[in-house]
Amino acid sequence: MERDVTTQHTETMNPALTALSEDERLFRDSVYEFADREIRPLVREMDEHAKIDKALVAKLFDLGVMGIEIPEMFGGGGASFFHSVLAVEALSRVDPSIGVLVDVQNTLVINALIRWGNDDIKRRYLPKMAASTIGAYGLSEAGSGSDAFALTTRAVERGGEWIITGRKLWITNGNEADLFIVFANINPEAGYRGITAFLVERGFPGFTVGKKEDKLGIRASSTCELLFEECRVPKANVLGEVGKGYKVAIETLNEGRIGIGAQMIGLAQGALDHAIKYTKERKQFGKAIAEFQAVQHQLARAATDVEASRLLVYNAARLRDAQQPFLTEAAMCKVFSSEVAERVASLAVNLFGGNGFVKEYPVEKLYRDAKIGQIYEGTTNLQLQTIAKNLIAI
Numbered sequence: 001m002e003r004d005v006t007t008q009h010t011e012t013m014n015p016a017l018t019a020l021s022e023d024e025r026l027f028r029d030s031v032y033e034f035a036d037r038e039i040r041p042l043v044r045e046m047d048e049h050a051k052i053d054k055a056l057v058a059k060l061f062d063l064g065v066m067g068i069e070i071p072e073m074f075g076g077g078g079a080s081f082f083h084s085v086l087a088v089e090a091l092s093r094v095d096p097s098i099g100v101l102v103d104v105q106n107t108l109v110i111n112a113l114i115r116w117g118n119d120d121i122k123r124r125y126l127p128k129m130a131a132s133t134i135g136a137y138g139l140s141e142a143g144s145g146s147d148a149f150a151l152t153t154r155a156v157e158r159g160g161e162w163i164i165t166g167r168k169l170w171i172t173n174g175n176e177a178d179l180f181i182v183f184a185n186i187n188p189e190a191g192y193r194g195i196t197a198f199l200v201e202r203g204f205p206g207f208t209v210g211k212k213e214d215k216l217g218i219r220a221s222s223t224c225e226l227l228f229e230e231c232r233v234p235k236a237n238v239l240g241e242v243g244k245g246y247k248v249a250i251e252t253l254n255e256g257r258i259g260i261g262a263q264m265i266g267l268a269q270g271a272l273d274h275a276i277k278y279t280k281e282r283k284q285f286g287k288a289i290a291e292f293q294a295v296q297h298q299l300a301r302a303a304t305d306v307e308a309s310r311l312l313v314y315n316a317a318r319l320r321d322a323q324q325p326f327l328t329e330a331a332m333c334k335v336f337s338s339e340v341a342e343r344v345a346s347l348a349v350n351l352f353g354g355n356g357f358v359k360e361y362p363v364e365k366l367y368r369d370a371k372i373g374q375i376y377e378g379t380t381n382l383q384l385q386t387i388a389k390n391l392i393a394i
C-alpha cells in the first residue's frame, strides 16, 4: 500500500511562526477592523490633546481586549499570551498609544495578577480588570530606571497594614488606572530582597496621581508620577510573597517586553501601509513614485525588516506560551523591532516628502511614537546586556 507522504509530512512539521490558527486570525482581524473603524478617526485629536477618548476605553472593554488572558470564570477571554501580542500589534498599526494601554493592561498587570495573585486577589480584582478597571505598573523612580532595584519607595508594617512612602515616575496609564502594582522596599538593608509588590487602589488614603508628562510620542498614553504619603495598604494586598517583589518585577517585565515588540511591529506595519498607499498615489515625473525602482527597493527592504521583526516577536511569544525559555528571544525581539519601527517610520516620512513632515498626514506621528520602543521596559543597552550575558555565559 502506498503511503500518504504529504499528510505524514504535514503532521510532523511545525507550522510557520506567522501561520495563525482560525481562532487567532479571527481575533486579530476583528481587533484590526475595530482599530480601523473606531480608533483611526480619533488618532490625530488624541495625539494633539494628549488624551485618550473616554468612550473609546469603554469600547476596548466591550471588544474583550482588556482581559485577554483572564480565565473565563472571572469574565475574561481565557485566551493565550500570543492573543495579547496579536491585539497589541493590530491596535498599534493604527495607534501605538492605544497599543501600549492594552499592552500594560494585559502583559504586565493582568499577567502579574494571574501568575502571582492568590485566590483572594484573583477573586477580588480579575473580574474588575475584565469589565472596567484599567491597571498600571509602578516600578520606575527618578533615581532608578535601568537600575530598577535601587528604588527608594519604602513600605513599613504598622497597625496591621503596610504604609508606603515614596514617589514613582513615568507610570503608563497613570491617569486612567484604578489599580496600580507598586514596588516598594520593606527592608533596604536586604537590598533587592526587600522589594515587595503591592496592589494599590486609586482611592487608598495617602495615594495620589501626580503630574502627567508632556511627551515626544505616544502622547495620548498618559505617563504620570505617583505619590505615596503614608499610603495605607491592607496586608491582603501584597502580590506574591513579601520580599519577592523583585521576582514579580523581573518575570513580568521579561514577558512585557514581548508586548513592546508587538507594539513596534504594529507601528512599523502601519507606517509601511501608509507608505505603500501614498507612493502609489503620488505622481512625480509623470508617474506614481512607487513606479521608481529606487522607491520599490526601499519599500521591499522595509517589508523585509517588518517580517523579520514579526518572526522574532511571534517566536518569543509562542515560546512563552509553550513554557519554554524565552529570555534571550524576548530581548532580541524588543531590540530589533524597536529599531525597525524607527527605521520604517523614518522611511515613511521620507517617502511622503514635505507631507511627511506635517501633522495633516499620519506618518510624522508614527516616527515620534517609534522612539519609545528603545527606552521603556528596559533600554536597548539593557536588552543587549541580557543577550550578551547568555551568549558568553557569564
Ligand SMILES: Cc1cc2nc3c(=O)[nH]c(=O)nc-3n(C[C@H](O)[C@H](O)[C@H](O)COP(=O)(O)OP(=O)(O)OC[C@H]3O[C@@H](n4cnc5c(N)ncnc54)[C@H](O)[C@@H]3O)c2cc1C
Binding pocket: 104, 136, 137, 138, 139, 140, 142, 144, 145, 146, 147, 169, 170, 171, 172, 173, 215, 223, 372, 375, 376, 377, 378, 379, 380, 381, 382
Ligand atoms: C513614556 C514612558 C512610559 C513608561 N512607562 C513606565 C511604566 O508604566 N512603569 C514603569 O515602572 N516605568 C515606566 N517607564 C520608565 C522606563 O522603563 C525607564 O525610563 C527606562 O527603564 C529607562 O530608565 P531611565 O529613564 O531612568 O534611564 P537610565 O537608566 O538613566 O538610562 C539612561 C541611558 O543610560 C543607559 N544605561 C543605563 N545603565 C546602563 C548600563 N548598565 N549599561 C549600559 N547602558 C546603560 C541606558 O541604556 C540609557 O541609554 C516609562 C518611561 C517612559 C518614557
